[in-house]
Amino acid sequence: MAVADETASEDFLLALLNTTPRVDGIPTDQLAGPAAARSWLLRQGGAGSAAEQRRVVAVRDALQAVVRGQQPPGILAPFLDGASSRPALGQGRVTWTLTADPDHLLAVRAVLAWAGLSQHRPGRLRPCANEACRLFLLDRTKGNTARWCSMAVCGNRMKARRHYQRARTTP
Numbered sequence: 001m002a003v004a005d006e007t008a009s010e011d012f013l014l015a016l017l018n019t020t021p022r023v024d025g026i027p028t029d030q031l032a033g034p035a036a037a038r039s040w041l042l043r044q045g046g047a048g049s050a051a052e053q054r055r056v057v058a059v060r061d062a063l064q065a066v067v068r069g070q071q072p073p074g075i076l077a078p079f080l081d082g083a084s085s086r087p088a089l090g091q092g093r094v095t096w097t098l099t100a101d102p103d104h105l106l107a108v109r110a111v112l113a114w115a116g117l118s119q120h121r122p123g124r125l126r127p128c129a130n131e132a133c134r135l136f137l138l139d140r141t142k143g144n145t146a147r148w149c150s151m152a153v154c155g156n157r158m159k160a161r162r163h164y165q166r167a168r169t170t171p
């Protein structure tokens with residue numbers, strides 16, 4: 001498998017981190033059921049096997065904990081075990097081919113995408129500022145000022161709450 005381009009990797013990482021949204025206030029997991037997990041894995045270029053599902057769920061949980069600052073990045077290291085990347089030159093460009101156990105490839109891709117972001121754009125990947133929200137955001141704004149996964153959902157909700165609290169505490 002060729003290493004996907006940067007934006008595709010980042011989108012994949014964000015999609016993975018956001019597989020545990022709250023729906024109508026209830027925490028859900030899009031990778032919990034075998035059928036739902038399989039179609040999600042296939043959409044992301046995976047094989048959809050049960051072993052792949054277990055690996056991807058494990059790396060997602062680890063990545064969520066790291067991005068939330070609850071665990072050190074070192075817990076991601078085992079997910080790279082057995083993976084290697086080989087360069088090849090064609091048409092004046094170097095392309096890298098990633099090799100790993102087929103059931104581990106998506107998890108490797110997720111860790112590499114996280115590592116690339118941490119190195120080149122530190123602090124851009126973070127949890128939504130709404131504590132009740134379980135989603136993550138990748139801030140692509142120039143000033144690094146985005147706070148919510150979505151202005152339409154959490155942004156307006158948080159603004160309304162702050163307005164309500166202000167109104168309540170003002171005598």
Ligand SMILES: [Zn+2]
Pocket residue numbers: 128129130133134135148149150154
């Ligand atoms: Zn949110």
